[in-house]
Amino acid sequence: MMLTGFKGSWLAFHVGIVTGFVSTFYLLNGLLWPQPPGAESQTSHPDVDPFWVIQHPALLSAGHPHLSGEVSATAAELYSKVRILCWVMTGPSNLETKARHVQATWARHCNVVLFMSSVRDDGFPAVGLDTKEGRDQLYWKTIRAFHYVHQHHLEQADWFLKADDDTFVVLDNLRWLLANHTPEAPVYFGKRFKPYAKQGYMSGGAGYVLSKEALRRFVEGFRTQVCAHTSSVEDLALGQCMEKMGVRAGDSRDAAGRETFHPFGPESHLTGKFSKSFWYWNYCYYPIVEGPQCCSDLAVSFHYVSPELMYTLEFLTYHLRAYGYRYRYQPPLPENAARLLQLQGRPKAGNATLLVQGSKRL
Amino acid sequence: EEVVIPPSSPGGGGARPRWARGPVRSAAPEKMISESSSFVKGMMLGGLFCVFVTFIGHNKMGHGTKAHHHEHHHIQAPNKEDVSNLSEGERMELSHSIRVYCIILVKPKDLGNWAAVKETWSKHCDKAEFYSSESVKVFDSIVLNTNEMWVMMRKAYKLAYERYQDEYNWFFLAHPTTFAVIENLKYFLLKKDASQPFYIGHTVKSGELEYVDGDGGIVLSIESLKRLSKIFEDPDRCPEQGGLIWKLSEDKQLAVCLKYTGVLAENAEDSEGKDVFNTKSVGSLIKEAMANHPQQVVEGSCSDMAITFNGLAPNHMHVMMYGVYRLRAYGHNFKDALVFLPPAGSDND
Numbered sequence: 001m002m003l004t005g006f007k008g009s010w011l012a013f014h015v016g017i018v019t020g021f022v023s024t025f026y027l028l029n030g031l032l033w034p035q036p037p038g039a040e041s042q043t044s045h046p047d048v049d050p051f052w053v054i055q056h057p058a059l060l061s062a063g064h065p066h067l068s069g070e071v072s073a074t075a076a077e078l079y080s081k082v083r084i085l086c087w088v089m090t091g092p093s094n095l096e097t098k099a100r101h102v103q104a105t106w107a108r109h110c111n112v113v114l115f116m117s118s119v120r121d122d123g124f125p126a127v128g129l130d131t132k133e134g135r136d137q138l139y140w141k142t143i144r145a146f147h148y149v150h151q152h153h154l155e156q157a158d159w160f161l162k163a164d165d166d167t168f169v170v171l172d173n174l175r176w177l178l179a180n181h182t183p184e185a186p187v188y189f190g191k192r193f194k195p196y197a198k199q200g201y202m203s204g205g206a207g208y209v210l211s212k213e214a215l216r217r218f219v220e221g222f223r224t225q226v227c228a229h230t231s232s233v234e235d236l237a238l239g240q241c242m243e244k245m246g247v248r249a250g251d252s253r254d255a256a257g258r259e260t261f262h263p264f265g266p267e268s269h270l271t272g273k274f275s276k277s278f279w280y281w282n283y284c285y286y287p288i289v290e291g292p293q294c295c296s297d298l299a300v301s302f303h304y305v306s307p308e309l310m311y312t313l314e315f316l317t318y319h320l321r322a323y324g325y326r327y328r329y330q331p332p333l334p335e336n337a338a339r340l341l342q343l344q345g346r347p348k349a350g351n352a353t354l355l356v357q358g359s360k361r362l
Numbered sequence: 363e364e365v366v367i368p369p370s371s372p373g374g375g376g377a378r379p380r381w382a383r384g385p386v387r388s389a390a391p392e393k394m395i396s397e398s399s400s401f402v403k404g405m406m407l408g409g410l411f412c413v414f415v416t417f418i419g420h421n422k423m424g425h426g427t428k429a430h431h432h433e434h435h436h437i438q439a440p441n442k443e444d445v446s447n448l449s450e451g452e453r454m455e456l457s458h459s460i461r462v463y464c465i466i467l468v469k470p471k472d473l474g475n476w477a478a479v480k481e482t483w484s485k486h487c488d489k490a491e492f493y494s495s496e497s498v499k500v501f502d503s504i505v506l507n508t509n510e511m512w513v514m515m516r517k518a519y520k521l522a523y524e525r526y527q528d529e530y531n532w533f534f535l536a537h538p539t540t541f542a543v544i545e546n547l548k549y550f551l552l553k554k555d556a557s558q559p560f561y562i563g564h565t566v567k568s569g570e571l572e573y574v575d576g577d578g579g580i581v582l583s584i585e586s587l588k589r590l591s592k593i594f595e596d597p598d599r600c601p602e603q604g605g606l607i608w609k610l611s612e613d614k615q616l617a618v619c620l621k622y623t624g625v626l627a628e629n630a631e632d633s634e635g636k637d638v639f640n641t642k643s644v645g646s647l648i649k650e651a652m653a654n655h656p657q658q659v660v661e662g663s664c665s666d667m668a669i670t671f672n673g674l675a676p677n678h679m680h681v682m683m684y685g686v687y688r689l690r691a692y693g694h695n696f697k698d699a700l701v702f703l704p705p706a707g708s709d710n711d
Contacts, residue, residue: 008393009400016404017411024412066694067666069442075693104659109691172691270684271677292680292710297688311648311659316685319666320644322486322545324457324700325687328711 051108057125058153059103059113067318078175079111084209085157086110087145090165091133092119095126098165101307105314109171112156116145138204138234143222146210150219158183160215163207168305168313173298174209176331177252177260183212186247191261191301192285193235199249200285201239205303206261208235210247217245253286254296255332261301262294265309269294269302297329435572437562437628439638439667440552448699457700460548463530464490465518468538469509470498475538477501478676482683485705486544488530493518512612513602516594519582523591531556533587535580539672541682542579545702546669550630550638552700556583561620564639564670565629572627573617578639579670580613581630589623596622636665643673644682680710687711 052059064079066072086107090099099115103124107113118141120128129144131137142162149160159178163169181187188210190202202208210218218241221227227241242249252260262269263280273290274280281288288294305313448456464487468476476492480501484490494503495514506517515535522533532551536542554560560583563574574580582590593600600619610618617627630638640647644664651663664671674682687704688711704711 008397012397013400013404016401016406017408018404019401020405020408020410021412022408023405024409025416028413028416069696071695071697072693074695075691078693104657170689170691172693176692266684266689267677267681271680292684292688295684297690298692299689308645308648308652311652311663312644313685315644315648315660315664316682317689317691318694319660320543320664320668320686321666321690321696322543322686322702323549323667324698324702325545326701326703327688327690328704329688331692 054125056122057114057120057127059107059125060156061108061111061113065108065318075172075175078172078179082159082175082178083111083157084159084161084171084174084178085112085114085149085153086161086163086169086171087114087116087149088163088165088167089138089141089145090115090126091117092121093133094165095121095124098307099124099126101310102163102165105310106169106171110161112153114145114149114153116141116148136232139229139232139237142234142238143229146215146218147222150215154212154215158212159209160212161207161209162204163301164205164303166305167205167207167301167303168310169207169301170299170317173260173296174300176298177254177300178209181211181250185211186213186217186245187211187250188214188242188247189250189252189261191259191263192249192252193239193283194285195283196236197239197243197249199243201236201242201249203261203263203303204235204238206263207301207303208238208261214242214247217247218242221245251286252300254298254329256296256329257286258289258293258296259286260296260299262299263303265302265304266295266299266313268304297327298331435565435626435628437560437630439550439630439632441633446697446699453699453701456552457548457702460532460551461488461530462532462534462544462547463488463522463526464542464544465522465533465535466490466492466538467494467511467514467518467535468492468503469495472538473498473500474676475674475679478674478679479536479538479540482679482710483542483544485708485711486702487534489526491522493521512609512615515612515616516602519587519590520594523587527584527588531584533582533584535576535582536670537576537672539674540577540579540670541672541674541679542670543668543686545700546638546667547581548702549667549700550669551581554583557585558583559586559589559623559625561586561617561625561627562630562639563627564637564641565627568614571614571617571621573614574627574639575641576611576613576616577641577672578637579672580616586620586623586625589625590616590620593619593623630669632665632667634665638665638667638669640664640668640671641673643671643678645678646673647671683710 051062051065053062064072064076066075088099088102088107095115095117103115115124115126116129117126118129118131118133118137120126127145127148129141129148131140131144145162146160161169161174177189188202188208190208191206192200193203194200218227221241221244226244229237230240231237239249254260264272270292274288302313464484466479466484480492492501492503493506493514495506495509497503497505504518504521506514508514508517518535519533534542534547560581561574562581564578565572566575599622632638647663648659651659655662671682
């Protein structure tokens with residue numbers, strides 16, 4: 001009995017030590033030191049995304065995206081003088097899996113962007129075109145999308161780009177290309193294919209862009225029934241309408257003759273050897289070049305781009321570079337760009353030379 | 363009656379507890395009082411002990427954060443201010459003063475990657491040589507006649523020092539799965555004195571040893587290489603065979619040897635604290651970012667001034683070459699302090 005009594009005190013003592021230690025520990029931690037901060041709350045919900053001014057269902061760019069260390073006066077000039085409205089062909093089941101990543105990457109560089117779906121979605125936001133989904137609906141969606149844009153957004157842009165939700169586009173390079181042309185001319189650009197149309201037509205997946213006049217004529221074509229839903233092969237059907245309406249299929253290659261719109265991903269074009277029996281060989285309007293010269297430094301688009309590749313390409317285009325590297329390809333200043341500045345009433349010599357210097361410094 | 367002396371209580375001082383001094387009476391209320399008083403004494407002791415330990419620990423953290431920094435070294439890219447104050451002449455001089463020799467360790471099984479490295483980024487080194495485990499018909503290489511990575515590394519560094527100590531001041535070692543942007547490496551090394559012992563890359567801590575992970579590429583200044591060559595002669599400190607029981611990886615071996623010469627590994631970071639030597643590919647890092655912070659995938663992942671990526675298949679090297687040296691957005695320019703010209707006889711950059 002004595003043993004248990006004594007053991008009880010001994011036990012009580014040790015329990016006391018532990019209790020004292022633990023309670024003091026929590027006391028100290030609660031009182032003296034602030035709790036460590038939780039995981040950083042994520043920035044910018046789509047609602048308060050700093051890139052957009054939402055004009056439901058359109059997203060208007062809030063400003064020209066650029067990095068803080070950059071000298072991007074030239075890009076900013078082109079952004080305001082060569083305004084591009086982008087509409088992205090998507091669908092309800094692709095909004096979160098594909099279109100969301102377009103919205104987070106290249107779409108931020110458009111002046112205006114619209115996501116075209118069969119069903120309206122106010123949260124994304126996406127336009128409801130009142131069609132069904134599926135490959136056979138592609139031309140219906142295209143017709144309705146261009147009509148929608150013509151009806152609601154004609155004055156907000158000079159050029160009108162169609163892309164898929166797995167197309168990656170570099171808007172700044174498209175502006176460089178288009179700066180040499182006027183939106184009042186009936187012309188459209190893309191990856192030019194040759195069969196089935198005299199002047200060829202533009203690949204749908206690689207994206208194509210219509211001048212304002214071309215868009216007017218497309219809509220006019222349907223009004224006068226010169227154009228109709230002739231087939232579900234969207235790009236060919238549109239190309240045939242363009243031809244009927246006197247819209248020219250433009251040459252989108254760079255000053256070195258390299259393609260800018262690409263119907264496949266960068267890996268395929270840069271490293272792939274297309275087999276001689278592959279349809280591609282018979283489709284391309286201009287001679288195919290395999291290897292590094294396949295693609296312009298100022299590429300405008302790639303297709304079959306996965307979400308991961310979207311971010312990767314955005315990183316490679318706008319972020320990662322070789323410090324101090326003087327590029328081999330020094331693209332010429334778009335002639336019309338200088339002219340555009342003069343039309344806006346800016347002092348001629350000053351800014352034209354700024355642009356010249358800017359491009360030379362590249 | 364027997365009195366059993368218990369073992370001395372923890373943290374306790376000298377005096378034996380009261381109940382051990384004499385026979386204990388077995389009266390119940392007294393027992394309870396003695397128990398509760400023991401408990402209270404214990405609590406006070408425990409509480410005091412906790413306070414004591416916490417404050418000691420807190421102080422140690424205070425000094426310890428400095429000590430911690432000493433233990434995990436960080437080294438940063440030059441500030442924009444450092445660099446913008448240079449005159450045109452100084453810039454040209456600097457661009458030419460940083461001369462990088464590239465060692466790529468290869469084996470016949472790496473042939474696809476070997477070819478890709480040869481055709482891509484290695485052209486931007488001031489000189490690049492391939493050190494092979496064995497002779498290969500298709501490509502020239504410096505043959506090391508060993509399959510062991512550590513031995514290959516030793517031999518390569520030794521040869522590089524013997525032949526090139528007067529011609530290059532920085533030595534970059536990589537595996538054929540690595541893609542490097544040498545211009546960004548030169549920018550990073552801009553204000554660093556090669557006659558100081560630098561050992562830079564993506565560092566990892568393994569117990570007490572901080573070492574540069576070979577997958578991200580290893581950078582040594584000429585001074586470090588000089589010291590390394592000396593310690594190679596010391597078979598006790600820097601043996602050719604690995605550890606006694608199990609082999610240390612070659613990048614750890616290197617760190618051990620360098621440590622004996624007083625050279626410590628430093629983790630390279632940009633001005634935002636992001637790693638510039640990466641042991642993963644852009645794609646992997648993007649995938650991680652998509653999972654971890656989907657609202658800030660690009661801005662939150664890799665450094666804009668990244669020097670290396672690893673785990674690239676040959677095709678990906680060609681895409682990186684295009685992405686780094688060619689693909690860009692028109693009109694977005696940078697006022698860089700250095701000028702690097704494209705290499706002669708090349709068309710993919």
